[in-house]
Amino acid sequence: MVLLTPKMMQRTALFVTFGGLVTSLITTFLPLWKTMNSDLNEVENWFSGLWHTCLYTEEVGIQCKAYDSIMGLPMDLQISRVLMLVSVGTGGVALLAAFPGLEGVGMCLGQPGLKRRLLILGGVLSWLSGLTTLAPVSFVAYVTVVDFWDEGFPDVMPRWEYGEAMFSGWFGGLALVIGGTLFFVAVCMGDHDQRPPSVPNSPQAKPRTKHYLKTEVL
Template identity: 50%
Template sequence: MQFVGLSLSLLGWVLSIITTYLPHWKNRNLDLNEMENWTMGLWQACVIQEEVGRQCEDFESFLALPAELRISRVLMVLSNGLGFLGLLVSGFGLDCSRLAERQQSLKTRMLILGGILFWTSGITAIVPVSWVAHVTVQEFWDEAIPEIVPRWEFGEALFLGWFAGFSLVLGGCLLNCAACSTRAPLASSHYAVAEIQTQGPYLEDGTADPTV
């Protein structure tokens, strides 16, 4: 369960980073020119033409962006940072990690903290993606906009962001379940046996047993 949870969280974190920088949050096709497609992300807008290829331009002003794009930038960067911290903390709390081998309670707390960080990272990624999708739907069906004006539609990055967010949430939940199901007495006895084997058999007076 720990391996599956950490793998899902790692996959979600990588996809979240890709979603943050992909310029495909919104797509728009022009009916008058089917050979020209527009895409928009959090950092830049691109136009794709068959003859010229892809041309992208970064947004000049952060404050000039719509509110959903400004806040989405902050939330996605925060999600990536929380996911990175979750990887570090949960990695130290795994059973295969040698850090704090004799302090099983500390490893359990670190694993739970890592799961909470992953869960928070997933929610922080789902919120901006869903917000941009909601605004896109509202603008698409806005009757105040003339029908001749091209409408923005869902881009591939939105679906990637949803998958990344749910992977982080599921991975964090699995890590928390694995940490809560850990049996501290069995683990402590295991480390106690390992310690006795490393120290070797000794007699009560402190001298080594010659029969061993």
């Protein structure tokens, strides 16, 4: 395909990585990682995130409060905070590293090797950012499932369930991983286009000659 060029693939990778980074950044600060409502009081909905706990009522609206102590947080939230911040940081560095390596960008001109290395670095960092997004989201989801089916809690007690931020986190992490993969694909496509064409007169490409015996017909 004409449109499937290394330049187009690089820009697609940058766009997908940027979208995944923005989604992960929003997910980090959304108080919608877990949600809970009680059958005894259906007008109240509780929401929990990495930084805040919120209560929504029809009369007052939504009210959020930050956690009182970091050390008092559950282990899954403490680990998720660190990993999500690492994800946002590495995703931003991935974009900064890959942008000068794009074809058509007036940076690192005359240094194709440096541009290639910057794209590879951007792909690696994008992968790392995606994995550090998927890991905490999946960990919190696992803990939520375990607590939800814990038979030690009475049935009348409300249980935490998945919130919208869980799904946005999975989407952002996958987008970052896909963006990093597309950077590697763009590098491979560029290497294939820069490969010198085979010379017909080279010894490797020299065709075999056939030798015929001259015979006379009487």
